[in-house]
Every structure is written in structure tokens, then in C-alpha cells.
Amino acid sequence: MFSNKEEFKEAFLKRLEMICGKSFGESTKRDHYFTIGNMIREYVSTDWINTNERYRSNRGKQVYYISIEFLLGRLLYHNLLNLGLEDVVMDGLQDLGIDLYELDEIEADAGLGNGGLGRLAACFMDSLASLNLPGHGCGIRYKHGLFEQKIVDGYQVELPEQWLRHGHVWEVRRADLAIEVPFWGNVEAREENGRVVFRHEKAETISAVPYDLPIVGYKTETVNTLRLWNAEPSPYPIHKDILKYKRETESVSEFLYPDDTHDEGKILRLKQQYFLVSASINSIIRSYKKQHETLRDFHENVSIHINDTHPVLAIPELMRILIDEECMGWDEAWHITVNTISYTNHTTLSEALEKWPVRLFQPLLPRIYMIVEEINERFCQQLWDLYPGEWAHIESMAIIAHEEVRMAHLALVGSYSVNGVAALHTEILKKREMSNFYHVFPEKFNNKTNGITHRRWLLKANPLLSRLITDGIGSEWVREPAQLSQLNKFGEDKAFLQNLSRIKKQNKERLARRISNQTGIVVDPSSIFDIHVKRLHAYKRQLLNILHVMYLYNQLKEDSSFHMHPRTFIFGAKASPGYYYAKKIIKLINTVADKVNGDDRTNEQVKVIFLENYRVSIAEEVFPAADISEQISTASKEASGTGNMKFMMNGALTVGTLDGANVEIMEKAGPENIFIFGLTADKVLQYYQHGGYNSMDYYHHDNRIRQVADQLINGFFPEADDEFEPIFDSLLTENDQYFVLRDFDSYVKIQRQAGLVYEDQSKWLKMSLRNIAASGYFSSDRTIREYAEDIWRI
Incomplete structure (x- = not known):
């Protein structure tokens, strides 16, 4: 890109005029930030393309880390540091009377998370790239994040977090890779080529449009991808009230953790979660099929990791694709699914181990509910063989019970690895919170103590x-x-x-x-x-x-x-x-x-x-x-x-x-x-x-x-x-x-x-x-x- 500050200054001034259409003397700090951000993103694009090409040609195993949160923080100085360019850029900008730290302050914190869960996911992305490992992130591009906190007379007041007000210089919109995600409607069974298939009919679809961010490794040529999904109206809506449909669609990627005190909020959260996993899994499979003729060895080439219970619907969604679209039998599809999905548990708090009322889940996601129901039936039969006559014990472990779908139970049954995030936490899971499951699946449980970059x-x-x-x-x-x-x-x-x-x-x-x-x-x-x-x-x-x-x-x-x-x-x-x-x-x-x-x-x-x-x-x-x-x-x-x-x-x-x-x-x-x-x-x-x-x-x-x-x-x-x-x-x-x-x-x-x-x-x-x-x-x-x-x- 540039080997010394003189080359950098020349390139910077030229790009500033091209991008902002004004001379240096007329430009603002935001213009300077936007220019250097564009320069860095373009600089890494060659390595970004080469990284993806390398993964494709190597045909090695790749990891997709699905998380409802990615708390990235500012990326300008961080990316310069990882690229080893911070000194050259700082010196060059200083000659032009620009303070790099002040430019860094202009960047809004990406409103994609809340706390430890999202920050951990961001640290993991940084480490994957820095260790030259083929690992990508999948998340949601929240328009307003959680909220901006104001303290008024000592009280917390929530305002929309306007982090995208001036755009986001690091992202690349990939409208050509949009995925249609279906909700509501009904499921019809029909015979095709001598077998019964299920089709989701009269669904209301939402377009999941990917925005890709480069994740730059520390002084390596590896640039991995964080793909964030934006909810947009489908080009083929069936909704009669178009304005209502547009509002409901955009609300799916508007806020992190909508208030779920009432049914409306619960439905929106569940919509978010399925939107994330459906878009991500379909995108992963579409990419995979460009390199492989069949999905029969999918689990040997792809790992999908779910960060806490929010993305657990990845399990029935992968099953749906393998059964409904790839025409596999249940046993083969289940073998592939369980050996693809791994799960991290982040809590012992019962209120955080999500449960969804069947009365909301079933109409919103009719085909997914059918698959979850079948997973539950088969698992309960397995438990009956282990604990004959112990109805209360089986009920306590069931995935669907008391008119609720228990997401943590679905994660435990439908994955090959379940890890806690500190030695003590994992022991508590094994001995107390999930001891029933540990007795059935001891080989799944392991500990991975968290870390920070x-x-x-x-x-x-x-x-x-x-x-x-x-x-x-x-x-x-x-x-x-x-x-x-x-x-x-x-x-x-x-x-x-x-x-x-x-x-x-x-x-x-x-x-x-x-x-x-x-x-x-x-x-x-x-x-x-x-x-x-x-x-x-x-x-x-x-x-x-x-x-x-x-x-x-x-x-x-x-x-x-x-x-x-x-x-x-x-x-x-x-x-x-x-x-x-x-x-x-x-x-x-x-x-x-x-x-x-x-x-x-x-x-x-x-x-x-x-x-x-x-x-x-x-x-x-x-x-x-x-x-x-x-x-x-x-x-x-x-x-x-x-x-x-x-x-x-x-x-x-x-x-x-x-x-x-x-x-x-x-x-x-x-x-x-x-x-x-x-x-x-x-x-x-x-x-x-x-x-x-x-x-x-x-x-x-x-x-x-x-x-x-x-x-x-x-x-x-x-x-x-x-x-x-x-x-x-x-x-x-x-x-x-x-x-x-x-x-x-x-x-x-x-x-x-x-x-x-x-x-x-x-x-x-x-x-x-x-x-x-x-x-x-x-x-x-x-x-x-x-x-x-x-x-x-x-």
C-alpha cells in the first residue's frame, strides 16, 4: 500500500479528493476518517479475496460462528495495528495536521452487542484470523443496537443507538447473495417422486441481505468474514398491507433484544433468531454446494458453532434443508446435523435458558415446529428405553413440555459438543444444571475457559x-x-x-x-x-x-x-x-x-x-x-x-x-x-x-x-x-x-x-x-x- 509516510500522504490526499469531491482545505475530520477507512478496506480486499479463494481451493474444514451479538468496538486503529501500519499512518497524518486518535474517536461503536457474550464473539473473530484459522462469523446488522443510555435525574433513559447515522465504512453490501426467510403460512404434505415431502405454503417472506465485514488478522495475510444480515422487504411480498409488512420486516433487524414482556416482543425475538439461522445456514450450504456435489459429508467439512441458546434453531433448520430440499431420510439428516453443530452454554440462570410458548412458536414457524416435535418424540423414546416408567424424569428432560419449547434442551440433544466457559461453570453444568443430560451424553461435555484478545x-x-x-x-x-x-x-x-x-x-x-x-x-x-x-x-x-x-x-x-x-x-x-x-x-x-x-x-x-x-x-x-x-x-x-x-x-x-x-x-x-x-x-x-x-x-x-x-x-x-x-x-x-x-x-x-x-x-x-x-x-x-x-x- 505504502512503505513510508510520503507515499501515504500522497495516496491519502488523492483519495480524499476522489471520495469526498473537495480539496483538503475544505475537508472535515469526518471526511478524513471516511477516506482512511476506505483506503484500509480496499487495502485488505486483496487478502480478503485471496483468503476466501484459499479456503475454497484447499477444501479444508471451515467454522461458522453464529451469535446474536458481536460487540466489535471501533475498528480504525485496531485494523491499522493488525496491519502494522499504525506508525506510518500516524506520522503521515501528523504532517497534515491530523490526529489519528481524534479520527478514531469519530467512529461510532458498532451497535451489535450488549456485554460479555458479544465481546467474546468479537475476540474470537480476531483470534481466528490472527491464528490463520478458517473461521467466519454470522450475526445480525442491528440498525439501533441495544440502546444509547442517558442518565436523567439518576434514571436510565433509553434512546435509539444511531451508530449507522453516517454509514459504516467497513461493510460491503452483498445484495446478490440475499436469502428469503419464511414465516407464518402453513405446511402441506404431498407426494413427489414416490416420497412424501413437506412444503411451507403461503409464507410471509423477509429478505436477509448480507453485509460483509473484513476481520483482519494480526500481521497475517488472513482476512476472515463477519457476515451481518439486514432484514428488508421481500421483492415478492404476499402481504396485503404493504406498509405494515415493511414496518414488521424492518423491525426484525432494528434492535438487539426487543422487550419480550408481551407476546409481540416474544414473537419479534423468535423471528430474529430464526432469521439469523435460516439466512446463515442457507448461505453456508449455498457456498458449500459450489465446491461439493453432495451434502453427505457436510459435517466433515463444516462446523457450525452456536453461541448460547439464541441460534439453536440452526438444528431444526439444517434438518429441514437436508430432509425437504436434499431428500435425505431422517436418520442420515440427523447424523449430519448432530455432527455439524456444537454449542456453548453461557449461563446457569434458568431465565436465560430460553423457552418459547408453543402457541407462538408453532404458527410462526410451522415446518420448524414439526421438526422440533419429531426430534422431541425420538429423544423421549430414547429416554424411555433408558428410564422405563420414569415419566417425571423424562418430562424434565423433554424438549417440548408444559406447552413450551426448551431451547437449551434442543441444543444439548442436537449437537456433538456442549462446553461451559470456565472450569467451575462446566462442573456446575455437569453436576447440577444439566446433570440429567450429562448422564445420557457424558462424551459431549467439555470446558473451554473464555479468553480476550x-x-x-x-x-x-x-x-x-x-x-x-x-x-x-x-x-x-x-x-x-x-x-x-x-x-x-x-x-x-x-x-x-x-x-x-x-x-x-x-x-x-x-x-x-x-x-x-x-x-x-x-x-x-x-x-x-x-x-x-x-x-x-x-x-x-x-x-x-x-x-x-x-x-x-x-x-x-x-x-x-x-x-x-x-x-x-x-x-x-x-x-x-x-x-x-x-x-x-x-x-x-x-x-x-x-x-x-x-x-x-x-x-x-x-x-x-x-x-x-x-x-x-x-x-x-x-x-x-x-x-x-x-x-x-x-x-x-x-x-x-x-x-x-x-x-x-x-x-x-x-x-x-x-x-x-x-x-x-x-x-x-x-x-x-x-x-x-x-x-x-x-x-x-x-x-x-x-x-x-x-x-x-x-x-x-x-x-x-x-x-x-x-x-x-x-x-x-x-x-x-x-x-x-x-x-x-x-x-x-x-x-x-x-x-x-x-x-x-x-x-x-x-x-x-x-x-x-x-x-x-x-x-x-x-x-x-x-x-x-x-x-x-x-x-x-x-x-x-x-x-x-x-x-x-x-
């Missing part, structure tokens, strides 16, 4: 730390993150540790500037930055954190001898629009923030910040600046977590429960380099199974708990009135489902211990370095190698 979360997000690491151990760690373990040799090196401290301070100053610009609140970079950023859910226990802040505030007001190192508590979280309780906790955090930050007697000791509209681009400033990483979910509830890994990699110390991947973080970094508190998963499960927990006991016997709980309802927040009664009730009337009060004392103690250790900066820095050195294991490169070898066999 260190290229975005360390190399890109924390260039100062990355340079220090490279100066100390060389650059090989970028390709082989396990090399980070070499940092242990600097554990007693005062100069190295001093540099580590200096870098943390600079990163904290950068985040402090963002906080000041965004909220008007000045925070002290010498305070402990105690950070809790993740989706807002009761089990993630942001409530425990904010109750602890209230306790500290009370101590500072009432006890003149109370000492603590100054702390800045930083929260970032979105609550689902229909999740009433989670929104109350956001309001509580902001109400406490107003009280604490506005009190001159305490605000030099404690400040509380809520970062509005938390997203990937903010996360890239948050993780490098953290001193303490809050990973305080109720043990057994967090499948893995990936934020915990990002914090660790950037030198923050974890305050956490023994949950998800925290267990493995402790094992890798050493128990002396992490702050563990609270109930274990075994104890939590014991409470759930046998009872014995009474939150009122803790309220009556711990004055600190009684004080903070009463402050939720006794006028302590006069402007909030009875606002927080539902939170008070959840803790005491409803017996505190997530053991917030049970773990409160343990949490207070571990936080005090963390504060004391922080004051011994030499010790803290050594602990921080140990965490960075141990973090290479949590690279998604390691995770993807395990998937590639153990599950996909590519």
Missing part, C-alpha cells in the same frame, strides 16, 4: 504498558501471550516497578479527564480507582458494592477516627429496558453519588461516578486505569466473566468471589495476589437446595447492615421518597436471593484489607505485576486453539 485490550488499549512490556521481554508476547510470564523476573526490579506505577498514574489521569469532561466531577488520580463495569443484573451484585459505599460514607460522617485511603468508585452498566429492579439499582447508585459527591466533609475521601452509556470505546480507557477490579457476583452465578481478565491483564487487582473464571485467575496469579471473599459456589448451592438462610438474621445482628438497609426507606435520601422500597423488600421480605447481606461483612473486611495493601505501594505493584505476568493464559488465542483442536478439529 490481548491485541485490543493490552496492545491497543494500553500502549504505555505494552511498550514497557516489550522493552522488558521483547515483542514475542504479542504473538505468544504466554510469554508474559517472563515479566516475573522484574518482581524485585525497583526501576521497572516504578515505571509500572508511572504508567498506571498516566492512565488514571486520562480516565479522570474523561470523567471531568463527561460529568463535570473532578476525581483524584492518587485515589484508588475501584471499578465495577458490566451489565446490570442482580446476581452481579452492583447492589453490594453501593451498599458498601453507603457504609463507608456513614463511617466517615460518624467516626472521626475512621481511616481509609481515598477511593473513587466507578460504575458503568446498562440495564435491560424491561428489567425494573436493575433500573432501581442504577437510580440508587446515582442517588448515592449525588449525596456523597455533594458532601464537603467526605468527598475528598469517597467519590462515586456512574459512566453513562458504557461501551467498548470507554472500556478501553477504563481497564488500563483500574486499581481494583470488582468481580463480586454471587458464587455459582457468573459463568466466566471476561472483564475480570481485561482488568487483570492491565494490572488491576481483583476483589472477587470464587465464581466463574475468578477461580482460574486465582490459580494462575496465586491466592496471595487476589482478594477473595464471600460464600463459595458449593455453599450457595447448598442454601438453594436445603434452605437455612434468613436475611433478617443479618439485618438484626449487624448494625452496619441495618443502618444501610434502613437508609433505603427512612428518608435518608429525601428526594427519593419511597423509590428504593423494592430494593429493601428484595433484601428482607424476599430473603435476599443473591446473598448480598450474607456476604456483606466478608466484603467490608476484604475491601479494608485491599485498602491497607494499596498503601504499601511496593507490595501492591509486585502483586499487580504478578497478575499481568499470569494473564497470558486468558488470551482468546489460547481459547480458540482449544476450540480448534478439541471441538471443531480444524
Whole structure:
């Protein structure tokens, strides 16, 4: 493309005039961003084409990763980094008076995800390409993503996320590859060539139009594809009310996770899910048939991975194609399907293991329902042979029961591999949540602990730390993150540790500037930055954190001898629009923030910040600046977590429960380099199974708990009135489902211990370095190698 900055500048100025139709002097920053984005996309297009040609000619096995979310973040600087062009481009732009970082800020975060699930999928795409593995993504091109979060008077307000307002420079529309996806209608059986075939008649079809994004590997010639499907009106509509049809069609790819409180929302979610898998599977098969005469060896050449339960309809859809369109018998089609599909479970929460009412499922997807019904019949017969007469046991495992289709059960039966995402999570699946299935299919279950791409979360997000690491151990760690373990040799090196401290301070100053610009609140970079950023859910226990802040505030007001190192508590979280309780906790955090930050007697000791509209681009400033990483979910509830890994990699110390991947973080970094508190998963499960927990006991016997709980309802927040009664009730009337009060004392103690250790900066820095050195294991490169070898066999 260009070997030096002079060549780049010449090419850039020429392209700017061609694309924008104006001179450099008249151009805007957005013009500059759009020009360089186009240049990069065109630059990678040769490798993109060559990669696809290579896969076709090699005829090797390919993987398709289907996910309802892909939380990509910004791609401009990330792509330059992976291409090794960031220095040339930065220098060239600087000569023209343009700041590359400012151009990066212009790019909107792609609104294609919500939290850990989508960010994991994005990390996996990066690792597949960087390891030269043939793996592509399939997702939905949401027009408005989840939502843009505004905080108004402390309340979350949802606005449409306008990320596509100025177009998306990285995507290529492929209208010629559109797929028609059918809904509603009815199924007719008829005889064709001596066999009964089923045809979906009078269906209302939607066009799935693919938009392809190049996924650029790190300093390789591999460019894989993320294919995003856009819902558009079919060119052959049968709908009488065309305007209504157009509105309903476009709503399918308008928002991520529509509110499913009512039937209308449930139908839209189910439509989204079938739209995604039908378009993806049909596209995969169409591409496959260009190279192969038959689908009989499809499972030997293609792996289709479903990321959580949202794409589980891939199983009946593949069956439908093999039976209805390829004229295979049931047994052959089932063998191919089961040996093609692999499934990752991401949760132990029963509400997240989707179930769809038959009364909605059957009319919307009539042929798919017939196939699911047949899968269920055959599976129940298999169970009857294993457990004759045990009706209750068979019913508990059935795919269709109590007028519901259980998506997790369909995934377990219709796939050859079922993996959890942390060692503890997988054991809980095997022993508790899915133990019935584990007894029937023990060979399917395996663990693949999550990972993060260190290229975005360390190399890109924390260039100062990355340079220090490279100066100390060389650059090989970028390709082989396990090399980070070499940092242990600097554990007693005062100069190295001093540099580590200096870098943390600079990163904290950068985040402090963002906080000041965004909220008007000045925070002290010498305070402990105690950070809790993740989706807002009761089990993630942001409530425990904010109750602890209230306790500290009370101590500072009432006890003149109370000492603590100054702390800045930083929260970032979105609550689902229909999740009433989670929104109350956001309001509580902001109400406490107003009280604490506005009190001159305490605000030099404690400040509380809520970062509005938390997203990937903010996360890239948050993780490098953290001193303490809050990973305080109720043990057994967090499948893995990936934020915990990002914090660790950037030198923050974890305050956490023994949950998800925290267990493995402790094992890798050493128990002396992490702050563990609270109930274990075994104890939590014991409470759930046998009872014995009474939150009122803790309220009556711990004055600190009684004080903070009463402050939720006794006028302590006069402007909030009875606002927080539902939170008070959840803790005491409803017996505190997530053991917030049970773990409160343990949490207070571990936080005090963390504060004391922080004051011994030499010790803290050594602990921080140990965490960075141990973090290479949590690279998604390691995770993807395990998937590639153990599950996909590519």
C-alpha cells in the first residue's frame, strides 16, 4: 500500500479528493476518517479475496460462528495495528495536521452487542484470523443496537443507538447473495417422486441481505468474514398491507433484544433468531454446494458453532434443508446435523435458558415446529428405553413440555459438543444444571475457559504498558501471550516497578479527564480507582458494592477516627429496558453519588461516578486505569466473566468471589495476589437446595447492615421518597436471593484489607505485576486453539 509516510500522504490526499469531491482545505475530520477507512478496506480486499479463494481451493474444514451479538468496538486503529501500519499512518497524518486518535474517536461503536457474550464473539473473530484459522462469523446488522443510555435525574433513559447515522465504512453490501426467510403460512404434505415431502405454503417472506465485514488478522495475510444480515422487504411480498409488512420486516433487524414482556416482543425475538439461522445456514450450504456435489459429508467439512441458546434453531433448520430440499431420510439428516453443530452454554440462570410458548412458536414457524416435535418424540423414546416408567424424569428432560419449547434442551440433544466457559461453570453444568443430560451424553461435555484478545485490550488499549512490556521481554508476547510470564523476573526490579506505577498514574489521569469532561466531577488520580463495569443484573451484585459505599460514607460522617485511603468508585452498566429492579439499582447508585459527591466533609475521601452509556470505546480507557477490579457476583452465578481478565491483564487487582473464571485467575496469579471473599459456589448451592438462610438474621445482628438497609426507606435520601422500597423488600421480605447481606461483612473486611495493601505501594505493584505476568493464559488465542483442536478439529 505504502512503505513510508510520503507515499501515504500522497495516496491519502488523492483519495480524499476522489471520495469526498473537495480539496483538503475544505475537508472535515469526518471526511478524513471516511477516506482512511476506505483506503484500509480496499487495502485488505486483496487478502480478503485471496483468503476466501484459499479456503475454497484447499477444501479444508471451515467454522461458522453464529451469535446474536458481536460487540466489535471501533475498528480504525485496531485494523491499522493488525496491519502494522499504525506508525506510518500516524506520522503521515501528523504532517497534515491530523490526529489519528481524534479520527478514531469519530467512529461510532458498532451497535451489535450488549456485554460479555458479544465481546467474546468479537475476540474470537480476531483470534481466528490472527491464528490463520478458517473461521467466519454470522450475526445480525442491528440498525439501533441495544440502546444509547442517558442518565436523567439518576434514571436510565433509553434512546435509539444511531451508530449507522453516517454509514459504516467497513461493510460491503452483498445484495446478490440475499436469502428469503419464511414465516407464518402453513405446511402441506404431498407426494413427489414416490416420497412424501413437506412444503411451507403461503409464507410471509423477509429478505436477509448480507453485509460483509473484513476481520483482519494480526500481521497475517488472513482476512476472515463477519457476515451481518439486514432484514428488508421481500421483492415478492404476499402481504396485503404493504406498509405494515415493511414496518414488521424492518423491525426484525432494528434492535438487539426487543422487550419480550408481551407476546409481540416474544414473537419479534423468535423471528430474529430464526432469521439469523435460516439466512446463515442457507448461505453456508449455498457456498458449500459450489465446491461439493453432495451434502453427505457436510459435517466433515463444516462446523457450525452456536453461541448460547439464541441460534439453536440452526438444528431444526439444517434438518429441514437436508430432509425437504436434499431428500435425505431422517436418520442420515440427523447424523449430519448432530455432527455439524456444537454449542456453548453461557449461563446457569434458568431465565436465560430460553423457552418459547408453543402457541407462538408453532404458527410462526410451522415446518420448524414439526421438526422440533419429531426430534422431541425420538429423544423421549430414547429416554424411555433408558428410564422405563420414569415419566417425571423424562418430562424434565423433554424438549417440548408444559406447552413450551426448551431451547437449551434442543441444543444439548442436537449437537456433538456442549462446553461451559470456565472450569467451575462446566462442573456446575455437569453436576447440577444439566446433570440429567450429562448422564445420557457424558462424551459431549467439555470446558473451554473464555479468553480476550490481548491485541485490543493490552496492545491497543494500553500502549504505555505494552511498550514497557516489550522493552522488558521483547515483542514475542504479542504473538505468544504466554510469554508474559517472563515479566516475573522484574518482581524485585525497583526501576521497572516504578515505571509500572508511572504508567498506571498516566492512565488514571486520562480516565479522570474523561470523567471531568463527561460529568463535570473532578476525581483524584492518587485515589484508588475501584471499578465495577458490566451489565446490570442482580446476581452481579452492583447492589453490594453501593451498599458498601453507603457504609463507608456513614463511617466517615460518624467516626472521626475512621481511616481509609481515598477511593473513587466507578460504575458503568446498562440495564435491560424491561428489567425494573436493575433500573432501581442504577437510580440508587446515582442517588448515592449525588449525596456523597455533594458532601464537603467526605468527598475528598469517597467519590462515586456512574459512566453513562458504557461501551467498548470507554472500556478501553477504563481497564488500563483500574486499581481494583470488582468481580463480586454471587458464587455459582457468573459463568466466566471476561472483564475480570481485561482488568487483570492491565494490572488491576481483583476483589472477587470464587465464581466463574475468578477461580482460574486465582490459580494462575496465586491466592496471595487476589482478594477473595464471600460464600463459595458449593455453599450457595447448598442454601438453594436445603434452605437455612434468613436475611433478617443479618439485618438484626449487624448494625452496619441495618443502618444501610434502613437508609433505603427512612428518608435518608429525601428526594427519593419511597423509590428504593423494592430494593429493601428484595433484601428482607424476599430473603435476599443473591446473598448480598450474607456476604456483606466478608466484603467490608476484604475491601479494608485491599485498602491497607494499596498503601504499601511496593507490595501492591509486585502483586499487580504478578497478575499481568499470569494473564497470558486468558488470551482468546489460547481459547480458540482449544476450540480448534478439541471441538471443531480444524
